[in-house]
Amino acid sequence: MQNKKLFLVLILMYSSLFQFQAQYQKSDQNYKDCFIGSTFAMLGNFSKTNKPDFYQLNLGYRLSEKDVISLELKSWKYAWSLGITLGPLWEAPETEFPGYIREKGFAIAYQRFLWKGFYAGVHVMSSWQTFVNEEGNKIDDGFQIFNTYRLGYHIKLFKGKFFIEPSLGITHRPYHTKMPDSFKTIDDQYSKFFFGEPGLYFGFNF
Numbered sequence: 001m002q003n004k005k006l007f008l009v010l011i012l013m014y015s016s017l018f019q020f021q022a023q024y025q026k027s028d029q030n031y032k033d034c035f036i037g038s039t040f041a042m043l044g045n046f047s048k049t050n051k052p053d054f055y056q057l058n059l060g061y062r063l064s065e066k067d068v069i070s071l072e073l074k075s076w077k078y079a080w081s082l083g084i085t086l087g088p089l090w091e092a093p094e095t096e097f098p099g100y101i102r103e104k105g106f107a108i109a110y111q112r113f114l115w116k117g118f119y120a121g122v123h124v125m126s127s128w129q130t131f132v133n134e135e136g137n138k139i140d141d142g143f144q145i146f147n148t149y150r151l152g153y154h155i156k157l158f159k160g161k162f163f164i165e166p167s168l169g170i171t172h173r174p175y176h177t178k179m180p181d182s183f184k185t186i187d188d189q190y191s192k193f194f195f196g197e198p199g200l201y202f203g204f205n206f
Helices: 002-015 040-046 181-187
Strands: 034-038 055-062 068-081 095-113 119-134 138-151 155-157 162-174 193-205
Touching: 002 068, 040 055, 040 068, 040 193, 055 193, 068 119, 095 138, 095 181, 138 155
Parallel strands: none
Antiparallel strands: 034 055, 034 193, 055 068, 068 095, 095 119, 119 138, 138 162, 155 162, 162 193
């Protein structure tokens, strides 16, 4: 995770070399209303340990030059509380769930471009959960609302045909159904917020 943050800082420094300009203008001949994309977080699937089986597809529409709405389809799994901060407890054996949680769902995201390519975004995800024990057997189902609040920068590539968006976010779990006791005992020790989550989206405009 520390390497991801370093990578994000390098991307932000690299973006400063680009000429600042308005996000998109409908008068531009290369203007496109729609985009499809995903996130570089899927590279975590190549990890040899704690593979997240993370998949995401984004479909977006530009309501105006400054307002964007998108649908994000997601699936992933995790074996530690989402509230554990970076440090000695991060993915430590003593903080691991007795199994893992598989989540599938979708998020509605809204972005507002504040100045040039800088934006603020809100992602609200409805997520259906499957709780799996250490033997690989399903023991319960659940549901949670998982929100992410982001600040980021939109970088156009290849005359606006492609883009990347480095960002930092705060995640928040405002609601979830009761977990199995063996999971709940661990999760209750940690916050429903996580600060400083790095993000790096990419997409193709069409």
